[in-house]
Amino acid sequence: MTTPSVHDVANSAGVSVGTVSNVLNHPHKVSPSTIERVQKAIESLGFIRNDAARQLRVGHSQTIGLVVLDVRNPFFTDIARGAEDKAAEGGLTVTLGNSDENSEREAKYLDLFEQQRVFGVLISPYGDITDRLDSMRKRGIPAVLVDRESPNSTFSSVSVDDIVGGKLAADHLLDIGRRRIAFIGGPMAIRQVSDRLAGARQAVDTVPGAQIEVIEIEGLSVIAGRAAGAEIVARVPADRPDAIFAANDLVAMGVLQALLMNGGTALAVRVPEDIALMGYDDIDFASAAVVPLSSISQPSAHMGRTAVEILLDEAANPETDRRQVVFAPKLVIRASTISAN
Known part of the structure; x- marks a missing residue:
């Protein structure tokens, strides 16, 4: 059985190959009715996109790599959720890595993301990874620090004071x-x-x-x-x-x-x-x-969304000025410090 191609989808939906490509990669450029028609063709034919081939064409995947210090901490899962929501608006996905406060494990995730040609990297760093992130940026993979300010503003960052x-x-x-x-x-x-x-x-x-x-x-x-x-x-x-x-x-x-x-x-x-x-x-x-x-x-979820917004800006314009976004923390008082009596 022959695997259906993008040309088969285009013929079935009665549109051009370019329109199918836009539906898959830039849906905001296509009318809702056309998107629906193409998606029905995809489902009926059982078409599966070849992301590996796409990466070779455009130079990167549609995935953002996110590395956090401890995935068990709900603070970082909230950051991931905010990042995921914002990434989805741009047709991107987020892959989560847990460094577990370990420099070697952190480095392995960066290796993996570089090999996968991710769209960009968000990272709450454990060690000093400035040189590594700079090397990745030179290869077309921008990075934004999360929950950590960037030394000398080398990279954009989103943090709390x-x-x-x-x-x-x-x-x-x-x-x-x-x-x-x-x-x-x-x-x-x-x-x-x-x-x-x-x-x-x-x-x-x-x-x-x-x-x-x-x-x-x-x-x-x-x-x-x-x-x-x-x-x-x-x-x-x-x-x-x-x-x-x-x-x-x-x-x-x-x-x-x-x-x-x-x-x-x-x-x-x-x-x-x-x-x-x-x-x-x-x-x-x-x-x-x-x-x-x-x-x-x-504001953990907002931090995740803001980090993706900055990453998208830098991917579109690599020469843009680096941004250091610092949110103000807030005191929340409950019973562990104030007795009810």
């Missing part, structure tokens, strides 16, 4: 009278973590008698947060902080579990009465926690 976010979090804890703040996060090699800590330090340094303890963890996960929380619970009450600022909501959720799982014992810790707890990202689970979690909100 994490220093301001860290300061917002610590200011709130200080405003409710807390003076012994523990920051839980890591690795510090992740720029977002170090920036959030830097902002918290700025706030603490302005208040006499306030202090900040840093508890560095190996990853931004619930498990790592639970372990850090258990270490705090094991201390005598006088040695515990009276507030905790977790580098993200997943860590804060783990800390909350550790603080509450000893309820009814000599090690019981009340939130927020004994220890106020602040997260970061304001993921959906934050408001649904057993003690709703105060957090710093980021």
